[in-house]
Amino acid sequence: MFNFAEFLDLPLIWYGLIATAIFLYVLLDGFDLGVGILFPFAPTDSCRDRMMNSVAPFWDGNETWLVLGGGGLFAAFPLAYAIIMPALYMPVILMLLGLIFRGVAFEFRFKATGRSRRFWDYSFHFGSLVAAFTQGMILGAFVRGIKVQGRSYAGGAFDWLNAYSVMVGMALVFGYALLGATWLLMKTDGITHIWARKCAKYVLGYVAIFIGIVSISMPAMNAGVKALWFSTPNIFYLLPIPVFTAVMFVMNWRNLHKGREYSPFFLSIGIFLAGYLGLGISLFPWLVPFAVSFRQAAAAPESQSLLLVGTAVLLPVILGYVAYCYYVFRGKTSDETLY
Amino acid sequence: MISTFDPVLLARIQFAFTISFHIIFPAFTIGLASWLAVLEWRWLRTHNKVYEDIYRMWVKIFAVTFGMGVVSGVVMSFQFGTNWSVFADRAGNVLGPLLGYEVLTAFFLEASFLGVMLFGWNRVGRKMHFAATLIVAVGTLVSAFWILSANSWMQTPQGFRVGDNGLLYPTNWIKVIFNPSFPYRFFHMVIASYLTTAFVVGGIAAYYLRCNRHIKQARVMLGMAMIMAIFVTPIQVVLGDMHGLNTLKHQPAKISAIEGIWNTERGAALRLFGWPDQAEEKTKYAIEIPKLSSLILTHSLNGEVKGLKEWPRDDRPPAVWVFWSFRIMVGLGILMLFTGVSAVILFFRKQLFNKPWFQRWCMAMTPVGFAAVLVGWAVTEIGRQPYVVYGVVRTAKAASPVMGSQLALSLCAFIVTYVFIFGAGSYYIIRLIGKGPGDSEKTNSIDDLKTPPFFRNPASEEGGEHV
Numbered sequence: 001m002f003n004f005a006e007f008l009d010l011p012l013i014w015y016g017l018i019a020t021a022i023f024l025y026v027l028l029d030g031f032d033l034g035v036g037i038l039f040p041f042a043p044t045d046s047c048r049d050r051m052m053n054s055v056a057p058f059w060d061g062n063e064t065w066l067v068l069g070g071g072g073l074f075a076a077f078p079l080a081y082a083i084i085m086p087a088l089y090m091p092v093i094l095m096l097l098g099l100i101f102r103g104v105a106f107e108f109r110f111k112a113t114g115r116s117r118r119f120w121d122y123s124f125h126f127g128s129l130v131a132a133f134t135q136g137m138i139l140g141a142f143v144r145g146i147k148v149q150g151r152s153y154a155g156g157a158f159d160w161l162n163a164y165s166v167m168v169g170m171a172l173v174f175g176y177a178l179l180g181a182t183w184l185l186m187k188t189d190g191i192t193h194i195w196a197r198k199c200a201k202y203v204l205g206y207v208a209i210f211i212g213i214v215s216i217s218m219p220a221m222n223a224g225v226k227a228l229w230f231s232t233p234n235i236f237y238l239l240p241i242p243v244f245t246a247v248m249f250v251m252n253w254r255n256l257h258k259g260r261e262y263s264p265f266f267l268s269i270g271i272f273l274a275g276y277l278g279l280g281i282s283l284f285p286w287l288v289p290f291a292v293s294f295r296q297a298a299a300a301p302e303s304q305s306l307l308l309v310g311t312a313v314l315l316p317v318i319l320g321y322v323a324y325c326y327y328v329f330r331g332k333t334s335d336e337t338l339y
Numbered sequence: 340m341i342s343t344f345d346p347v348l349l350a351r352i353q354f355a356f357t358i359s360f361h362i363i364f365p366a367f368t369i370g371l372a373s374w375l376a377v378l379e380w381r382w383l384r385t386h387n388k389v390y391e392d393i394y395r396m397w398v399k400i401f402a403v404t405f406g407m408g409v410v411s412g413v414v415m416s417f418q419f420g421t422n423w424s425v426f427a428d429r430a431g432n433v434l435g436p437l438l439g440y441e442v443l444t445a446f447f448l449e450a451s452f453l454g455v456m457l458f459g460w461n462r463v464g465r466k467m468h469f470a471a472t473l474i475v476a477v478g479t480l481v482s483a484f485w486i487l488s489a490n491s492w493m494q495t496p497q498g499f500r501v502g503d504n505g506l507l508y509p510t511n512w513i514k515v516i517f518n519p520s521f522p523y524r525f526f527h528m529v530i531a532s533y534l535t536t537a538f539v540v541g542g543i544a545a546y547y548l549r550c551n552r553h554i555k556q557a558r559v560m561l562g563m564a565m566i567m568a569i570f571v572t573p574i575q576v577v578l579g580d581m582h583g584l585n586t587l588k589h590q591p592a593k594i595s596a597i598e599g600i601w602n603t604e605r606g607a608a609l610r611l612f613g614w615p616d617q618a619e620e621k622t623k624y625a626i627e628i629p630k631l632s633s634l635i636l637t638h639s640l641n642g643e644v645k646g647l648k649e650w651p652r653d654d655r656p657p658a659v660w661v662f663w664s665f666r667i668m669v670g671l672g673i674l675m676l677f678t679g680v681s682a683v684i685l686f687f688r689k690q691l692f693n694k695p696w697f698q699r700w701c702m703a704m705t706p707v708g709f710a711a712v713l714v715g716w717a718v719t720e721i722g723r724q725p726y727v728v729y730g731v732v733r734t735a736k737a738a739s740p741v742m743g744s745q746l747a748l749s750l751c752a753f754i755v756t757y758v759f760i761f762g763a764g765s766y767y768i769i770r771l772i773g774k775g776p777g778d779s780e781k782t783n784s785i786d787d788l789k790t791p792p793f794f795r796n797p798a799s800e801e802g803g804e805h806v
Contacts, residue, residue, distance in 0.1 A: 057454030060409055064450045068442045070416045075439035078431020085420025085427075086739040092421055093749045096414045097756055103410035104760055107403045111767045151428055152740050300432040300508045307436040314443040318451075325451045328462050 005301035014076035014304055015294040021072055023276050025065035032059045034180020036102050036128025047192040050333040054187040056106055057329045075307050080287040080297040087146045087153040088138050088160050095134040102127030136172030140165030148291035171210035178203045182265035188333050201256050208249050218282055225282045245274040344743030347735050350422040353750045357414055360757050364408030366712045370536025371401050372476035379469050393556050396776035400768050402457050407764050426727055426737035433499050433509050437489040445482035449475050487528055491521035493728050495589045519589050523582035530575045535708025537567035542705030543772055545698040556776040558692050565682040572675045587636055593722030595647045596661035598632050607632040607644040615658035656724045664717040671711040678704055
């Protein structure tokens, strides 16, 4: 039995890895969920065809990051997995149902005609919307804290449902819509492109408002978070994060107006990165806020070691071939309608 | 009233429902992916357009099936936590890494190259496209490897210790991964998937032959399916027997339930049919063949076979489910064997493709693989009750602290969603089958997209050697 615990801080490494997997999920599935959120608002059916095609080769791989997030949490921090899932039972189930409806729409929509096609359009849209909204609610409930007794969840069935989680749910819907709109800027041209640019401009404003609300409410709700961010000298170390966020917004706004096609997507990723870092710093070292730290939830060192070997070898390989697949489908969706 | 639902029972029903629904798709796609790889390889080697036609038809069916498999599979990865959080906590140290490896070694591979396989026709060369198909096929097998290792460990756990806190800790990974029942279960399942696919393909080929359509393609399809039925069904029978003996060694109570034997006896009779009664502790209305059970299980006429009464009442699996699931599975296996034997005879009489009764028979056999997979899993999963980790963690003590009403609600939501999605998926697959392989006219579907996708493609404009 090999065990790296003697010379590696395994729980910390896994905390970082799971956080990275979840972040990659948010970015990657974020843009294809975002495309689904914007879907019914597109000007024409042929725009919708192109939108769908711009993400069709990728959605399945993107969703795999969610499975890695869930499976990785189970593997590396089984206690956290065993507490969080029952605590967020209903939003998790709703998210899964949403993902089912949008996932099958990719295949079914193109095989359907007429009214049933319209049905799968809405299945794709509402599935994406519900998945994004429930993910936001999960985040909102998560940062408010989870009641724990012993080794299991001790709260009620509806602890996750409150005005705050609804607000974060809406915030994430707009966030994903921003990723989706800027993705479409890269992948489309013609009227779809023009429309996506208009969307991106509006959505960027809403995202700014929501990020502002979350940034203010986090320290306002939680004394620990307030102490972390607003004490000296922490405030000087942490100041770059809000400054970075603001710079990303301004640059994104300018680039959207200058007609740039690629940079808005990556600047939007920058916004997500800043928000995620801010959240991560606020919640560290909690894995089940404010009850179980990542050290308490860690799996046996033997288990974390075994999976670390595989991850160290396979994650670069995975990132390599995922990049290859994006490269294969580079370029814009065509201008002509091929039907 | 709603609060009186038994959460454990509801959690079990929900898990049984979602996993049964899910397994239908992998059981088909594992076999289909391998077969598509063979087809594309034949096409590359022979340049025979028939293989291409068949490939292009089935890859669409593969895409629909795979999509449904993915979305129902994502649900599974969360169910351990939502429904079985105590189990997840206790067994996480051992099972977590196995599932983690499944994601890392298989899921990403399948999901990423599926895109190339479906949409990459004009974006990558033919060899690269073949490589993508091959990678997806290998991915499905690797995925089966890990998930069956995890399941087998729950059936025949070893290489772990129980900590003071009740958690299980791994002590030897090789023993965990290659636990005693794993090799049998793995090969039994992979071959079951191949047979499932073979009988679907054979049934649909027979349908085309009956309708006098797509004759060239249908002959190749039926021929390939029958090769599987002829050569692989016997292997499956032998593997099943070996798996049974392995179960006898490690989970004897399951075998007792399968056999419907209550009292330990020498020279035990085989109960062909009957009704095992859990309360009265006997198998009623049994039709028996003397000594056969001992002969099959111990390979000796007077070998001792343990009865269910060897175990305390609350350690026994519900015999009637196990008993009948097993008989249905074996019955379906016999039908498959019969199909193979008939195919051999017809082949040598040069009548394989033109006997109407055989075509009708093959059409009727289309769903048997799925049915056999489902009842086979019922045997092994119900047969290991009342444990979730055999002999270590009881199912009744593994459930989440979630209220019965929540479980009942989500169960209803899953049933409604799955029935609807499954109905729609089946409908579209049937339409694809109706369209058939070959030069069907272009319709308003993604299929045309797959050939000339909505992308500007510099690569294919330069190269252009592949069309």
